[in-house]
Amino acid sequence: MAAPESEACAAMERSVRQRVPPLLTDLYHFTMAYAYWRSGRHDEPAAFELFFRDNPFGGGFSLFAGLHDCLLFLKHFSFSEEDVQYLRSVLPGCTDPAFFCYLRSLDCSQVTLRSVPEGQTVFARVPLVQVSGPLAVVQLLETSLLCLVNYASLVCSNAARFRLAAGPRLRLLELGLRRAQGPDGGLTASRYSHIGGFDVSSNVLAGCVFGIPVSGTMAHSFVTSFSSLEQVQPRTLSPARGGRDPVDLVTLSLAWRGRICVVLGVEPGQAWLGELAAFLSYAVAFPDQFLAVIDTYSVHSSGLVNFCAVALALCELHYRPLGVRLDSGDICRQSVEVRRVFRVCSEEFAVPSLLSLSIVGTNNITEDNLRQLSHTENEIDVVGVGTHLVTCTLQPSLGCVYKLVEVSGRPRMKLSEDPEKSTLPGRKSVYRLYSPEGHPFVDLLCLWGEGPPQSGLGLRCHPLGGGQGVLTVTPTRVEELLQDCFTQGQVTQPLPTVAQLRERVQVSVNALHPRHTQLSAPDTYTVAVSERLHALITECTSCNSTAGHTDSLPS
Structure with a gap:
């Protein structure tokens, strides 16, 4: 909190x-x-x-x-x-x-x-x-x-820019702390990434100090740390609605796994038991927040099968699992397959809540990757971005x-x-001029004390950068x-x-x-200067070229 x-x-x-x-x-x-x-x-x-x-x-x-x-x-x-x-x-x-x-x-x-x-x-x-x-x-x-x-x-x-590339549907997760330029850079990145359009951060300190929503589940190391079902302790979980004794979640999940393998045509031996143990241990700890990374081994024959087994066991006990994370390979193609399996299991076992599971993609995402998502078939709901967001890879300063x-x-x-x-x-005032459609179209730099532009009245200005000559514009709204x-x-x-x-x-x-x-x-x-500021620039330039020093600059 x-x-x-x-x-x-x-x-x-x-x-x-x-x-x-x-x-x-x-x-x-x-x-x-x-x-x-x-x-x-x-x-x-x-x-x-x-x-x-x-x-x-x-x-x-x-x-x-x-x-x-x-x-x-x-x-x-x-x-x-x-x-x-x-x-x-x-x-x-x-x-x-x-x-x-x-x-x-x-x-x-x-x-x-x-x-x-x-x-x-x-x-x-x-x-x-x-x-x-x-x-x-x-x-x-x-x-x-x-x-x-x-x-x-x-x-x-x-x-x-990442938000524009993602569009309004995708949720964006910032997870760049470990790749940021030091602790202060990481905290600054989390704060201003959220302000810029990211929904959630993995940075706990940013959540504490700035009130940014934080999120996180498990890494691959958690999955690989388990090797057998004997490591699942405790094994039991009480139903969410009460009224029943605790249920052995290991036995229940193994039963679901057998049924899933038949439906999907997967050999049970291909699904790693150590991975299942990891998912079970996490589900016992956080039955209402179960979101698992499923690409530690094989997504299709292991991770997805083990996740669905635990998810269906949780659903039977009236919990609602959250979803999965994909962190390697072609996450667009994999997300389509994952969503297909969720639909198959939902229909086969009459569990509608599987249709609302989230799919998170976090594979070294760049701005280009996000743009490509809109043109590629995928079922991704949340994208996590780290390195290319916080280090600003395309422009470091x-x-x-x-x-x-x-x-x-x-x-x-x-x-x-x-x-x-x-x-x-000279000191300046800056005015933003708006078009009849409500879009800003010119930022006008004026000398301090110069009268502001007036809505509905035409004015002459000089765009910076050259090439446009003198412009005459008529703003419908003026903002200082x-x-x-x-x-x-x-x-x-x-x-x-x-x-x-x-x-x-x-x-x-x-x-x-x-x-x-x-x-x-x-x-x-268009960024432009007023006629008075343009005249001052011309005068200062002329004074410098003739005198060679600033003593001749106008008052």
Whole structure:
């Protein structure tokens, strides 16, 4: 059972304080902070924006995640005496001792964070987070914020893609903890995979901390640990409805196994007794939760026969077994055969509950495997995904960056020899424009303080990436994306629960036009800048090319 909400919130805050202390950053942020302080610029007002340059996995969208932890990190940001003593040991010996007193006094009481809502669909080049405050402080936040957003957003987006590939019918089970990048990566993956669309996790700690539904039965090692029916202890099971003495489940299952072998034309000697012993022991322990892995030996001649024998014995005692798991071979073909046997046994022995048994597939599943399921005959109800979900095999990093856009009210722009690495100057507002059909079709970046677009009125904008020229668009609805979330040391927005974030993800993904959510060769979603921002970009570029430095950038 999940902890009460207040206890869960307190546990989350403790977790963030422990996992993301202010020393979880790169050393050069402290050397820059010292240089700012030494030159008297540390308190200059500055703004940074966090964004990514390309949609992940070759897809048409991403999901923004990790904001919850970012806000708790800002709330508790401060340097302890132990932190400062360590910094004394790694910064150059010429560092002014007064700088360390300055570090001890720092917190985020003068920091403001504006953000896209967590769980929202987002696109390349759109600011996800805007952080403003004293220059040295907001510089020191960079690496930690990137660490908290990058992987959370990537794995949440990956989970959403798996959900799209699976379609609405299949239940998805996340079981990647053992393959994740360390304990924290495993916990993060379980949390954001669930938010992204997975139904259940195998991660017990994720269930405890985040309230995620958890599930699990047996591994092959449990099956292979048994070799004979003598190992089944206890052998008896009381009927679910009471009123009868305990029944010898071993004898009852052997009788059912003989009848099943006749119906299926299987030689009884082909079904491993050690496997039957494993199934019986598990059924005695969990008669209402009996789900067995049936591919340890042979699915057709052993695993399926032994499972049906125990399942029918449980049904006779008025329990309802859950189903089977397939973990090797052609699980689509095997699932069809398994379902056929369930139907045969249900009809032959007049046990209707066999028709509702679940079939779980867990054989190193990839996104492509899930897409192929919809085009291949199968009877799979639940798919378990591990490695390719939590390690994000197709793309190991989202590549979020955190770039300076304004200092003391003056825009700042990085102009790189690689145009893809250039930044957009000035603090911004971001507006999502909706079509008459209710789909978002443009994310418009405007200068901070610029008037918002108006529903029903046409406006000119300049798409990023080139090739489209100037666009004139008329939105039927306008949504402002960046919202104040943290100011004066306090979180100013209610922190959504995992369930609320999960619902927001589904709503935001479903709102997109199918041409943007298709998993292969999606259409590019339009991200554009307003005419005023476009003029500023042109002016900054021109100033840089003529002056060679940022002193000429416009105010």
